[in-house]
Amino acid sequence: MANEPAQEYIQVTYKKPRPYRWAAGEYLSRLYRECRDNKRLMTVKCQHCNEHVWPPSKVCGRCKKPSGDNWVVVSDKGSVVQFTYTNFPMFDPHVGKYMTEEHPFATIDLDDCEIYWVAKLEEKDKDKLKPGMRVQAVWREEGRGGGLDHDILYFRTIEE
Amino acid sequence: MAERVGIVAVAQTKYQPNRDEVNAGELVWETIEPVMKEAGVRFTNDDGDGDIESIVTCSQDFWDGMTISSMGVMSFTGGHHATEDKIAEDSLNALFAAYAQILSGHFDMVLVSTHTKESMGDRSIIESAAFDPVMMRPLGLDFFIAAALQARRYMDKYGVTAEQFAKVAVKNRGNGMKNPVAQEPMNITVEDVLKSKMLVDPIHQLDTKPISDGSIAMILAREEKAKKLTNKPIWITGVSNCYETHYLGDRDLAECDALVTAARRAYKMAGITLPAKEIDIAEIADEYSYQELLWMEGLGLCGRGEAGRLIDAGVTQIGGKLPVNTSGGMLSGNPNVVAGMARVAESVLQLRGEAGERQVPGASVALAHGTTGACGAHQCVMTLSNK
Numbered sequence: 001m002a003n004e005p006a007q008e009y010i011q012v013t014y015k016k017p018r019p020y021r022w023a024a025g026e027y028l029s030r031l032y033r034e035c036r037d038n039k040r041l042m043t044v045k046c047q048h049c050n051e052h053v054w055p056p057s058k059v060c061g062r063c064k065k066p067s068g069d070n071w072v073v074v075s076d077k078g079s080v081v082q083f084t085y086t087n088f089p090m091f092d093p094h095v096g097k098y099m100t101e102e103h104p105f106a107t108i109d110l111d112d113c114e115i116y117w118v119a120k121l122e123e124k125d126k127d128k129l130k131p132g133m134r135v136q137a138v139w140r141e142e143g144r145g146g147g148l149d150h151d152i153l154y155f156r157t158i159e160e
Numbered sequence: 161m162a163e164r165v166g167i168v169a170v171a172q173t174k175y176q177p178n179r180d181e182v183n184a185g186e187l188v189w190e191t192i193e194p195v196m197k198e199a200g201v202r203f204t205n206d207d208g209d210g211d212i213e214s215i216v217t218c219s220q221d222f223w224d225g226m227t228i229s230s231m232g233v234m235s236f237t238g239g240h241h242a243t244e245d246k247i248a249e250d251s252l253n254a255l256f257a258a259y260a261q262i263l264s265g266h267f268d269m270v271l272v273s274t275h276t277k278e279s280m281g282d283r284s285i286i287e288s289a290a291f292d293p294v295m296m297r298p299l300g301l302d303f304f305i306a307a308a309l310q311a312r313r314y315m316d317k318y319g320v321t322a323e324q325f326a327k328v329a330v331k332n333r334g335n336g337m338k339n340p341v342a343q344e345p346m347n348i349t350v351e352d353v354l355k356s357k358m359l360v361d362p363i364h365q366l367d368t369k370p371i372s373d374g375s376i377a378m379i380l381a382r383e384e385k386a387k388k389l390t391n392k393p394i395w396i397t398g399v400s401n402c403y404e405t406h407y408l409g410d411r412d413l414a415e416c417d418a419l420v421t422a423a424r425r426a427y428k429m430a431g432i433t434l435p436a437k438e439i440d441i442a443e444i445a446d447e448y449s450y451q452e453l454l455w456m457e458g459l460g461l462c463g464r465g466e467a468g469r470l471i472d473a474g475v476t477q478i479g480g481k482l483p484v485n486t487s488g489g490m491l492s493g494n495p496n497v498v499a500g501m502a503r504v505a506e507s508v509l510q511l512r513g514e515a516g517e518r519q520v521p522g523a524s525v526a527l528a529h530g531t532t533g534a535c536g537a538h539q540c541v542m543t544l545s546n547k
């Protein structure tokens with residue numbers, strides 16, 4: 001009937017978070033310590049295929065064998081492969097709030113290795129974003145050790 | 161007779177709490193590397209060269225705190241560019257899936273890997289999320305509280321006692337003393353159990369398992385291959401699972417109809433008609449001590465309400481007529497999800513004659529049981545033989 005009130009549908013909601021502590025483990029802990037203490041990226045070169053294993057892992061997924069212990073420093077400079085930007089706020093699970101400052105996301109081909117890394121760009125002017133642009137990590141002054149996105153703020157455009 | 165599927169290699173971690181030094185992948189690798197070595201097999205590479213044709217992993221998203229909980233272990237299980245499936249139930253069902261994959265004719269050899277780090281999350285909050293969010297979750301119910309309701313109903317309906325539950329805890333934690341991978345083996349008395357803190361009436365602290373982290377890996381192979389890889393293959397002779405019902409209010413919690421059905425089907429496959437006589441050892445999910453007794457009845461190892469008398473008579477201890485949980489059971493410490501494969505790991509060791517101090521002489525037929533959800537909502541039963 002046209003005049004009947006709309007049916008009311010009930011939604012049940014919960015606010016309580018579900019707390020976890022995830023172990024980074026042996027290999028990622030080393031990377032995170034290097035980020036926090038020395039502001040540098042490190043990973044292992046696989047003893048079988050000689051490629052960088054990223055993120056660092058005890059086993060090389062490609063070779064299906066132990067990666068070994070050949071730790072090397074990885075450049076924090078690279079070239080943007082592709083990028084995108086959001087028109088809505090992103091959720092930061094570390095603080096349980098929406099981010100107030102939005103940055104474009106990009107895949108960055110780090111120099112001198114086979115690592116593609118998804119990170120944020122400092123540059124917000126979309127007219128200035130283009131594939132191939134050169135960028136470098138901007139490190140948080142006081143490292144926190146809670147993962148890369150804690151210790152690298154974003155990648156900044158550089159002139160070379 | 162259909163072709164058979166054998167378990168050719170088994171490895172389990174020592175069960176421990178708070179493995180904060182390893183991530184899930186590294187925990188899994190502790191068992192993957194040994195089974196690959198034991199069987200002398202390789203992962204399959206991109207050219208198709210290798211032995212393992214399919215990977216079945218078993219973990220649960222809420223315990224791991226991530227959707228696609230298999231993701232973090234894939235590099236460690238040879239999952240890169242490989243056939244892979246994940247089972248999110250008790251891991252006995254992962255073995256069931258791998259077994260079916262081989263019988264389907266698609267694969268000759270399957271790797272099965274399970275892990276859980278219970279210490280990462282909050283047990284009660286995770287279990288509470290298993291209840292539907294609209295009706296039952298607002299109660300704040302978790303599996304522990306649901307189990308206590310079941311234990312109380314079982315006591316009232318069949319006259320089983322708190323002392324009999326305590327005897328299960330004493331037996332299993334005592335068996336754990338003889339199992340090098342047990343987490344919390346204990347030399348305790350019935351009095352110790354009954355004097356331990358009452359957590360949720362009628363379940364005391366020592367009537368329940370500790371929070372535990374661990375992983376297990378196994379390799380399953382078609383009969384012909386299995387015989388080439390080991391001189392001690394352990395055959396899966398029967399397996400089935402059965403779902404009960406979600407709403408606890410739909411059930412008389414002293415009954416376990418789904419388990420009765422799963423067991424009947426598994427026994428039929430295995431040609432077992434008198435389970436109590438034909439089965440030499442049984443590994444039964446005992447997250448709470450009362451469950452070993454209730455599930456024994458559901459598994460047809462005795463009549464309804466009789467399991468209490470069997471524990472009184474010592475029938476289920478090592479040296480008794482039907483030893484149950486020679487491993488020490490979940491009460492000695494196994495993580496959820498991993499628990500079902502822990503039952504099979506012990507069965508395999510017993511049937512190979514490799515169970516050390518806790519070996520049951522001449523054990524030839526084993527029963528492994530695993531359950532998922534509150535009060536045995538989903539039940540899985542497997543029979544194994546060394547012949």
Ligand SMILES: [Zn+2]
Binds near residue numbers: 049051060
């Ligand atoms: Zn490699």
